[in-house]
Amino acid sequence: MKRDRFFGMILALVLSSVLAFPVFGAEFTIKVGTIVSETHPDYIVMNSVFKPLVETNSKGRIAVELFPNGQLGDDREMTEAVQLGSIEICIPATGALASFDKRVQVLDLPYLFVNEEQAFKALDGELGKKINSQLPELGFVNLGYPHNGFRHVTSNVKPIYKPEDLKGLKIRTMEIPAHIDFFRSVGANPTPMSSGELYAALMQGTVDAQERPVEMIYDGKFYEVQKYVSKTRHCYSATVVLASKAFLDKLPEDLREVVESAARVFVLGQRDMIMGLEEERFKALEAKGMQINEVSPEQMVAFQRAADPLYDKYEDVIGKEIMDIVREIRK
Numbered sequence: 001m002k003r004d005r006f007f008g009m010i011l012a013l014v015l016s017s018v019l020a021f022p023v024f025g026a027e028f029t030i031k032v033g034t035i036v037s038e039t040h041p042d043y044i045v046m047n048s049v050f051k052p053l054v055e056t057n058s059k060g061r062i063a064v065e066l067f068p069n070g071q072l073g074d075d076r077e078m079t080e081a082v083q084l085g086s087i088e089i090c091i092p093a094t095g096a097l098a099s100f101d102k103r104v105q106v107l108d109l110p111y112l113f114v115n116e117e118q119a120f121k122a123l124d125g126e127l128g129k130k131i132n133s134q135l136p137e138l139g140f141v142n143l144g145y146p147h148n149g150f151r152h153v154t155s156n157v158k159p160i161y162k163p164e165d166l167k168g169l170k171i172r173t174m175e176i177p178a179h180i181d182f183f184r185s186v187g188a189n190p191t192p193m194s195s196g197e198l199y200a201a202l203m204q205g206t207v208d209a210q211e212r213p214v215e216m217i218y219d220g221k222f223y224e225v226q227k228y229v230s231k232t233r234h235c236y237s238a239t240v241v242l243a244s245k246a247f248l249d250k251l252p253e254d255l256r257e258v259v260e261s262a263a264r265v266f267v268l269g270q271r272d273m274i275m276g277l278e279e280e281r282f283k284a285l286e287a288k289g290m291q292i293n294e295v296s297p298e299q300m301v302a303f304q305r306a307a308d309p310l311y312d313k314y315e316d317v318i319g320k321e322i323m324d325i326v327r328e329i330r331k
Contacts, residue, residue, distance in 0.1 A: 026063035028251065030054065030259070033072035033081070033090040035195055040219045041273040042091055042146065042239070043068045049269050053262035058255055074194045076175075083139040085246045091239050093148060095176040100138050104131055106318045106326060108174075110182045110307035113236040116147065116275060118329070123238060127325050141243045143263035147271040148237035149213030149278065153230045154222055157208045159293040160230035163187075163306050171209040172198050178310055179211075179235065186306050195220075202226060213237050215274055218281045223288035230293050234303060241267065 032050075036042050043066065051064040072078050075092035076099060082090050083100070097104040106112070106127075113119040122128065123145040132142045153160050153171070160166060167187035173179045175192040183190040191207050201207050202225040210222065217229065241263045248256055286292050295303070315323045 026055075026058075027061045028058075028247075028255070029063045029065060030088040030247075031065050031067060031072070033067045033070075033078040033087050035070040035075060035078075035092075036068060036216070037219055038068050040068075040215065041270055041277065045266055045270040045273055046091075050262045050266040053265060054258055057258045057262070062255060062258065070196060074196055076194075079242060082242050082244045085139075085244045087244070088247045089143075089241060089243045091146065091241055093174065094145075094238050094240055095174045095179070097135075097140075097240060097242070098176060100140075101134055102317050103134060103319055103322060105176065105178050105314060106322050107131070107238060108176045108178045108235060109310055109314065109326070110178065110234050111304045112326065112330070116236075116271075119236050119238065120145075120147075120271065122329050127322070127329065130322060130325065136245050139245050141245050141248050143241035143243050143260055144267035145238045145240060146267050147274050148239050149215055149274065150233040151211045151213055151235045151237050152217070153209055153211045153232050153234070154217060154226040154290075155209035155228045155230070156202070156226055157228075159228040159291060160232060161293065161295060162299040163302050165230075169209050170207045171211065172201060172207045173211065178314060181310055181313070182234065182307055185309070186303075199225060211235075214278055214281045214285070218284055223285050223290050226290065228291050228293065229282070229285055231295055232303060233295070233300070234307070 032046060034042050034046070038044075047066055051066065054062050054064050072081065072087055072090070075090075075096035078087055078090035079092050079096045079100065081087040094104055094107040098108065113122065128145055135142055153166070155169065157169060158165065163186040166183065169188045171183055171188050171190055172193050173183060173190045180190045180192060193201060198210055199220065199222070202210060202222070210226070211232075211234070212220075214229070217223070243259070248259070251259065282292055311323070311326070
């Protein structure tokens with residue numbers, strides 16, 4: 001695939017430029033936390049691209065240590081740790097940031113983007129830059145928006161083809177008000193809980209359904225406790241390469257540029273890899289016994305109409321300036 005070749009070119013470029021600089025006794029250490037496993041593209045590209053670029057281009061002055069599988073906490077806990085400066089970088093979903101700045105909720109409004117290209121253009125452009133400008137006062141610097149993917153509903157009860165199919169469904173959501181409001185608006189019973197509690201909750205029947213991008217459905221082995229995957233694409237899910245402002249501010253200018261440059265390459269490679277794997281992941285879930293079902297264009301419009309009232313509801317929280325940008329995107 002074209003995307004696979006592009007990621008391969010990035011990786012080859014990185015590896016061809018890497019010289020063996022020792023990092024023992026490095027002046028600075030960057031701890032990077034993520035909830036995903038070592039097989040997820042976030043970790044793979046962080047380990048194969050970001051880490052060697054930083055350690056090499058800093059000539060061993062910066063060491064990078066990676067902590068997958070939620071070793072440093074869930075998204076919210078790691079975000080708090082970055083704010084406090086006890087973790088240098090984490091890669092949380094944007095929803096974790098909404099707990100610190102409610103305006104970030106704009107990125108979790110249902111049916112904000114229609115495809116990945118539109119999302120990347122907005123996040124790398126005016127919308128993303130506006131959100132980024134708000135973060136330093138909270139102690140954060142966003143180094144980029146990796147790709148998590150469009151979110152889909154998985155269920156043990158039935159496939160979801162239209163909004164009415166969600167009625168009465170006990171579904172786990174992230175602790176994001178816009179997500180909760182959307183599922184309530186279509187008659188579901190949303191139950192916020194942390195990612196670490198979800199697998200057991202599905203296995204025990206505390207909830208019957210959940211929603212997340214296909215890569216995370218596969219990475220979290222939810223095929224073991226869920227039967228149906230419905231391609232609702234109800235929210236676009238980005239993550240952030242969230243860095244501690246205090247840490248970046250204490251780096252010499254040349255080393256800060258090393259970190260920021262490596263993060264930009266990481267984001268491009270991560271997006272490329274995760275998009276290239278999407279269809280493969282759906283096939284793998286099907287091979288594991290899950291039923292994959294499409295949502296028709298007509299029913300997708302019905303889902304979008306169910307989400308439209310949220311844009312007016314959240315304008316006072318998010319602010320007119322940001323919502324005006326969003327309205328231009330959605331035209």
